[in-house]
Amino acid sequence: MSTKNKKDLKGLGENIPPDPFLVNLYFEANGSTIDFAQRFYNYYKHKGWLNQCHKRIRNWKVIAWQWIYYGPKIC
Numbered sequence: 001m002s003t004k005n006k007k008d009l010k011g012l013g014e015n016i017p018p019d020p021f022l023v024n025l026y027f028e029a030n031g032s033t034i035d036f037a038q039r040f041y042n043y044y045k046h047k048g049w050l051n052q053c054h055k056r057i058r059n060w061k062v063i064a065w066q067w068i069y070y071g072p073k074i075c
Contacts, residue, residue: 013060013061013064014058018060023038024037024038026064030068032067039072040067044057044063052073
């Protein structure tokens with residue numbers, strides 16, 4: 001896949017930091033709330049979009065799904 005085509009795939013979760021609007025949509029589409037989406041977004045924004053192992057998050061949707069279904073894993 002070319003770089004241009006990959007840049008066009010903004011909704012797949014690979015854009016870090018994600019657009020807050022897309023985060024809200026993702027949370028609502030998965031049965032959660034905008035408030036919970038904003039907590040997720042602000043938490044990872046504050047952490048510099050690093051995961052629990054201090055590595056850069058590659059796909060925010062994976063982490064968001066874990067927040068929705070298992071709850072936040074805040075250290």
